[in-house]
Amino acid sequence: MIRFDAVTKRYPGGQEALSGVTTEIRHGELLVLAGHSGAGKSTLLKLIAGLETPSSGSVSVNGQDIGRLKATQLPYLRRSLGLVMQEHRLLLDRSVFDNVMLPLLVTGERPQDASKRVRAALERVGMLEHERAMPVTLSGGEQQRAAIARAIVNRPSILIADEPTAHLDPAYAREIAALFRDFHAAGVTLILATHDDTLFSPYGARRIELARGKLLS
Amino acid sequence: MSALYVQRMALGQASRRLAGKPLSTLLSAIVIAIALTLPALGYVLIDNLAGLARGVSGQPEISLFLKLDATPEQTRALEAQLRADSRIAALRFVPRDAALKQLAQRGGFAEVTGLLTDNPLPDAFVIEPRSENPEAFEALRRDYAAAPQIAHLQLDSGWVERLHALIDLGRSAMLLLGGIFAAALVIVTFNTIRLQILTQRHEIAVLLLLGATRDFVRRPFLYFGALQGLLGGLLAWGSVAALLRLVAPRLEGLAQRYSIVLDIGGPHLPEVLVLLVTATVLGWLGAALSVRRHLHDGPAD
Numbered sequence: 001m002i003r004f005d006a007v008t009k010r011y012p013g014g015q016e017a018l019s020g021v022t023t024e025i026r027h028g029e030l031l032v033l034a035g036h037s038g039a040g041k042s043t044l045l046k047l048i049a050g051l052e053t054p055s056s057g058s059v060s061v062n063g064q065d066i067g068r069l070k071a072t073q074l075p076y077l078r079r080s081l082g083l084v085m086q087e088h089r090l091l092l093d094r095s096v097f098d099n100v101m102l103p104l105l106v107t108g109e110r111p112q113d114a115s116k117r118v119r120a121a122l123e124r125v126g127m128l129e130h131e132r133a134m135p136v137t138l139s140g141g142e143q144q145r146a147a148i149a150r151a152i153v154n155r156p157s158i159l160i161a162d163e164p165t166a167h168l169d170p171a172y173a174r175e176i177a178a179l180f181r182d183f184h185a186a187g188v189t190l191i192l193a194t195h196d197d198t199l200f201s202p203y204g205a206r207r208i209e210l211a212r213g214k215l216l217s
Numbered sequence: 218m219s220a221l222y223v224q225r226m227a228l229g230q231a232s233r234r235l236a237g238k239p240l241s242t243l244l245s246a247i248v249i250a251i252a253l254t255l256p257a258l259g260y261v262l263i264d265n266l267a268g269l270a271r272g273v274s275g276q277p278e279i280s281l282f283l284k285l286d287a288t289p290e291q292t293r294a295l296e297a298q299l300r301a302d303s304r305i306a307a308l309r310f311v312p313r314d315a316a317l318k319q320l321a322q323r324g325g326f327a328e329v330t331g332l333l334t335d336n337p338l339p340d341a342f343v344i345e346p347r348s349e350n351p352e353a354f355e356a357l358r359r360d361y362a363a364a365p366q367i368a369h370l371q372l373d374s375g376w377v378e379r380l381h382a383l384i385d386l387g388r389s390a391m392l393l394l395g396g397i398f399a400a401a402l403v404i405v406t407f408n409t410i411r412l413q414i415l416t417q418r419h420e421i422a423v424l425l426l427l428g429a430t431r432d433f434v435r436r437p438f439l440y441f442g443a444l445q446g447l448l449g450g451l452l453a454w455g456s457v458a459a460l461l462r463l464v465a466p467r468l469e470g471l472a473q474r475y476s477i478v479l480d481i482g483g484p485h486l487p488e489v490l491v492l493l494v495t496a497t498v499l500g501w502l503g504a505a506l507s508v509r510r511h512l513h514d515g516p517a518d
């Protein structure tokens with residue numbers, strides 16, 4: 001369970017990206033975070049992963065107050081999350097396989113076990129045949145699926161994706177949406193920021209909307 | 218996952234980074250090698266010189282010339298005093314007649330001594346101090362210069378002292394030079410790692426996003442710095458050995474003209490190890506400082 005308690009985020013020198021946000025995301029939920037560009041969606045997701053810290057209020061994940069975690073504890077929180085963030089795309093100097101391998105290198109998985117898990121994750125997103133491909137040779141949709149494989153290879157119970165269908169052709173966008181629906185069906189808690197929330201409405205997603213940093217009811 | 222496996226992985230990653238850019242790796246190693254060669258070569262040469270000084274001053278002597286009118290009793294009393302002195306390793310009495318004969322035997326002096334009606338030479342004691350350090354020499358000289366039987370006292374430590382002073386000076390100079398070049402090595406590595414962190418900004422951000430600890434991100438850079446230092450150290454070893462081979466015959470020839478047997482050797486294994494370990498540790502240090510300065514905590518890009 002994820003709790004936001006009167007969270008305000010002010011970037012240095014900027015105005016408030018989030019103001020007084022209080023909400024709760026339950027275990028196994030499919031949550032769609034809607035709002036215009038600049039509404040504070042990315043900021044809200046970053047706070048969950050400890051990529052940003054709240055200016056006031058608190059964010060807790062599974063009972064742990066993120067703001068109180070030591071710098072040495074934060075990596076272990078991140079390993080329990082699957083993150084598909086906009087700024088952290090695939091590394092262009094290595095194959096799809098090696099990109100998806102990264103989270104397992106970080107946790108020090110043995111190479112034999114790691115390879116199996118990488119293939120399983122690629123299979124899951126339908127990218128196994130592209131395992132040797134370099135990211136630049138892939139379409140936007142394929143790159144996004146590889147990024148999703150990287151986020152799920154550690155089998156996280158919470159998956160967070162920031163605009164996973166942005167810049168994708170409608171057909172590709174629908175494929176990605178279907179993929180997330182499958183994860184949700186498998187019991188994963190899903191939090192998706194998108195300005196195209198019609199994509200997920202058929203899947204019974206709960207929708208919350210941000211406008212200028214404030215949560216609309 | 219074992220701790221060893223994690224280290225091996227980081228080491229492998231660092232080696233691949235080094236091998237992946239052979240030209241820049243070689244250039245950095247050469248810069249480091251140049252910085253290390255001069256002080257290392259200086260050290261080895263000075264070490265040889267110090268060995269030489271030790272060998273020559275192995276039998277340093279002080280000659281105590283007695284007064285011409287010293288009585289045999291006075292001479293025996295002085296001898297007893299010298300024998301009792303624990304600072305003296307060996308004692309030799311040179312009677313005035315023997316001294317004259319010795320002088321006569323030396324080429325060119327026979328005619329001169331033949332002209333003499335009287336033996337102008339005094340009796341003398343030649344002592345070898347136990348310690349060869351200049352202060353001990355000076356202490357002995359002071360003590361016996363005051364003895365009433367003694368007319369004149371001659372040290373052959375003058376040049377030994379100067380040589381020791383020169384060697385000390387050389388050592389300090391090399392130490393200073395070594396310090397300056399060590400700083401250069403650290404700075405070179407600091408900058409290499411700074412550029413690496415800059416070019417791998419995105420990769421680092423992704424790794425931190427995926428839950429990499431700071432240590433995980435740091436480790437390959439530290440290994441990289443250490444390996445680069447080691448590479449520079451190996452190159453420096455090679456160039457020191459080559460330069461020694463080049464200058465040794467010349468120096469030995471020069472020494473021979475002064476009838477000094479000089480046999481320049483080295484660098485020896487302990488010196489080589491010190492060189493390599495120093496280079497490795499300094500590389501590691503440069504990397505550690507750079508990582509501390511340039512690697513930021515958050516994965517924010």
Ligand SMILES: Nc1ncnc2c1ncn2[C@@H]1O[C@H](COP(=O)(O)OP(=O)(O)O)[C@@H](O)[C@H]1O
Nearest residue numbers: 011014017035036037038039040041042043044
């Ligand atoms: N790192 C940052 N520094 C300063 N301002 C930022 C930063 N990130 C976002 N902002 C500002 O915070 C507000 C919310 O941004 P963001 O959370 O990215 O919105 P969204 O994802 O909904 O488009 C915007 O006004 C944006 O300009």
Ligand SMILES: [Mg+2]
Nearest residue numbers: 041042043162
């Ligand atoms: Mg955004």
